Amino acid sequence: MLSASPDLIAIARSQIILLNQSLGAVASAMYITENVADGRPPNLIEVAVFPEEGAIALPEAFTTDTFPMMSMGRSGLVRQRRFVLPLIYEEAILGFLMTGREDRDWLEYEQLQIQQIANTLAIACALDRRNQWLVTSQQRHYQEQTNFLESLLHQLRNPLTAIRTFAQLLSRRIIAEDPNQKFVTGILRETQHLQDLLSEAEQPAPLLLPQSEVVQALxxxxxxxxxxxxxxxxxxxxxxxxxxxxxxxxxxxxxxxxxxxxxxxxxxxxxxxxxxxxxxxxxxxxxxxxxxxxxxxxxxxxxxxxxxxxxxxxxxxxxxxxxxxxxxxxxxxxxxxxxxxxxxxxxxxxxxxxxxxxxxxxxxxxxxxxxxxxxxxxx
Structure with a gap:
């Protein structure tokens, strides 16, 4: 499910407050959307509205006649003193900036200022989506590495237990004066050391293995x-x-x-x-x-x-x-x-x-x- 991070919400709110304060907009809103294509009205997800009690019914501007025309370019749609701009980054529409006022039409220089704000928000949307994708990818990668390491550590326990048991049996069957006793004692000592290390590793820190190495692990x-x-x-x-x-x-x-x-x-x-x-x-x-x-x-x-x-x-x-x-x-x-x-x-x-x-x-x-x-x- 597409969502906006707290950082993107803060940026959007600051920009639409700027619209209201510097250009006299009565109300402004920013939405993000997924996969705008085929001329179909987009599914809008609200990011920020200001003022919260003064939001205007801007989504009514999206009709089957006007939306394809608006989404083809960066100039946006001006209708009844309401300005709707697509947030475009690398030819993809990531969302929309909507603003409006009731007392006068938008002048050309004001529309350019709104376009600059829309460009800023488009870049913010792109960076936010990229960051969310990276976080999700890292979490998935981390879980795969964690599962791999847990499995590896667990599978080491069985042969280690067998080695220790055989060494204990040998130790009881070899007399103390036998020169081989020291080797059996060494095996017991080192297996105990390994068991202690495995116990400490039950809650392992992340092991930063490349994905290819995780897949090809033995x-x-x-x-x-x-x-x-x-x-x-x-x-x-x-x-x-x-x-x-x-x-x-x-x-x-x-x-x-x-x-x-x-x-x-x-x-x-x-x-x-x-x-x-x-x-x-x-x-x-x-x-x-x-x-x-x-x-x-x-x-x-x-x-x-x-x-x-x-x-x-x-x-x-x-x-x-x-x-x-x-x-x-x-x-x-x-x-x-x-x-x-x-x-x-x-x-x-x-x-x-x-x-x-x-x-x-x-x-x-x-x-x-x-x-x-x-x-x-x-x-």
Whole structure:
């Protein structure tokens, strides 16, 4: 919706006050409009009127006979001591200046002065529109960069958690006198450092990346090429990683992965990110002594990958918003840390792979997430 900024309103008001004070206009008004063309009367949006109680009915001058003639040139329309001038900048009509008086006709030098005021207002309109376009463009660009950085930071957390967990397991299996112990200690120290840095970056400052770099960023969501993907190896690798974490947290982790799984239409990096996100959530929200099951079912033309847990569950009211960015629902003020990005990222990636993701959950009993992708028939 076209609008005028406070700065443009102030300029317009000062100019029409000048008309009234220096040229004796009874009332004046400035309007902006969009796409004046085809001889149709424009949709006028009021910017400033002075005096507010003395506005004259200038829009009546716009008739099917007079408007095309007036809009063809810069001289404006003088009718019954009312002067209507188009605000033209680079051959585009951006608005209209309307003024009038009752006691005498407009002299030629007065019309020239009004034309100069109209030229000033036309430039002000053009600059105002350009500034609004730039602000809108920058806001959109900033949001794209923010979403990109949030996604990148979130996706760094999963492999970092895996590295730290494996290092902890190694540390407990290597005796203190082993010379390799210092390397494991170094890994633990540096992963903790990275985790601290990621925590500080949860509210990142703007990252001024060119648009081309944002589009070409090396994220699955940004560069998606759909090809046949081997599901079995991805699930086996994730199960191995998840089993180690579950063991540390006293959670039973089970896998039901058929040996003969058809390939699916997708992207290997994206699919791995989706399943890791869902498994990581299950590990995060499943208490000690609980269990998690990662499995897959083969349908006629699809493969369904599911993650079932006995975690805290999701309230029914939260389910419709579960895949929105930054939504955490009941967990917003809970003890379990999170950003509300994992499920949004997973849902976006699944949609780009032309699949779907669904959830069934009950508070206190757990949740089941199911990712369905198109299978590739083998010949």
């Amino acid at each position: 994220l699955p969501a940004a560069k998606m090429e759909l090809v046949p993907v081997e599901v079995h190896s991805i699930l086996e690798a994730i199960a191995s990683f998840a089993h180690a974490i579950a063991q540390e947290r006293n959670i039973q982790f089970l896998a039901n992965i058929p040996d003969q799984l058809p390939k699916v239409l997708g992207n290997e990096l994206a699919l791995r990110e989706v399943i890791v996100n869902l498994v990581e959530n299950a590990l995060k929200y499943t208490p000690s002594q609980g269990y998690i099951l990662l499995g897959a079912d083969v349908k006629t033309d699809t493969v369904c990958i599911y993650i079932q847990d006995t975690g805290v569950g999701i309230p029914e009211a939260d389910l419709p918003h579960l895949f929105e960015r930054n939504f955490r629902g009941r967990q917003e003020n809970g003890a379990i840390a999170g950003t509300g990005l994992g499920l949004a990222i997973a849902n976006d990636l699944v949609q780009q792979m032309e699949g779907s993701i669904h959830v069934i959950s009950e508070v206190g009993k757990g949740s089941t997430f199911a990712v369905t992708l198109k299978s590739i028939l083998q010949r």
